[in-house]
Amino acid sequence: MNHIKPNVICITGGKGGTGKTLCAVNLAVMFKNEGNKVLLIDGDVENPNTYLLLNGKLENKKEVPFFKPKIIEKKCSKCGLCSQNCLSNALLHVKDTFPIPMLTLCSGCQLCYKICPENAIEADSKTMGWIYSTTVNGLSLLLGELKPSEARSAAIVEALLEKLKTIIEKEPSKFDIIILDTAPGAHCDVELLIADADIVIPITEPTKFGKLDLIRIMELIKLLGKETRVIVNRSSLLGFREQFLNELEHENIEILGDIPLDSDIVESYCQGTPIMEKNSGFNREGAGYIGFTQIYENLKKWLKTIKQ
């Protein structure tokens, strides 16, 4: 594939446990099998686990720093301007005393640091989480991890996307395909990743929960103006396949393909060997293998319609 800019595909899904990471990993592997240079980004920063499905390791740990105000008491005139202007109410100030930063409330906006007339606030930093980069079987992997007890996961996702932006600007031909794997839900972490993608593929399953969460994520994708098609995982579950596909059609939801229940998938999942890996040894006539192959072919056709 000769693109000026790599294709960015976002795998998401609203509901947890539908197979987002399974699909992201196997799609990445299928692109790689055909000689593409593939980067897989795990944006589920509260549970970064993509590397497990590839039998890889977390490597090249880099800290993601986050602003924290440091009050320099020697310079501080106790005027309270920082506290009065803090939208998060993260600076406690009582007259004639030094302001006290309340770090759990701080949004990291740096306003206090910028407006202090005495330059008495220094830009200190704390660790919000980490970014890892590694290569497994020719597949490049970038993962973000939020530090336990910290709350600002979007800062980690932003750090991942900043790295992606640098790659696309400085080395546009380094990768042909970039796959973004999101957290469950329809919150700001997920939104950031969808917003940076060319196309979005939500993964769902034929249950009421799957459908409800799918409709929520579809609303978000629509708001962001992205092209989208759905993968139905575990499509043979309880024999609801036809009914579920009809229901999605009724909601005007386009379907990229479906993956029936298949013990090979379960086995590959537990082993950490993607079923679609070239020499994985799994049955190529199996329902899961055929499902993934069909999805991959449909995806390639779709990509041709949206690029150049």
Add this chain to the structure above:
Amino acid sequence: MSIIAVPSMGNGGLNDQISPRFGRCASFTFVEVENNDIKAVKTVPNPAANAMGGAGVQAAQIIGNNGANIVIVGFLGPNAANGLNALNLELVQAPNETMTIKDVINLYLEGKLQKITNSNVASHYGMGGGRGMGGGRGMGGGRGMGR
């Protein structure tokens, strides 16, 4: 001489009722006490009553700016507790029932209230399902102090 701050349900004052909520109470009543006698009473409205976040910190500032050294609280969230602790104030637990501020002050002066050091509820407790604020828990279920 000490100044006791009490979160208040209405406009504040000795005959107003104590508010179970700290950061988002309507006003604060400051009671100046000397030798177990009430010397003066002052009320201050709470501008943080409807703050999106950090109400506890703002409320702690009001307490500090009005010179209080003792605070009687019902429910106390973590940010408010951190703020009050940072100001080295004495925190006292109010009884879990509806009562006037005068009665609460008298119970305190009789030594019948206990000191606390930490928060006793989660952030945004008693706010109901606040939109997009996370962690909000309604009071409901007869656990509240006010009626």
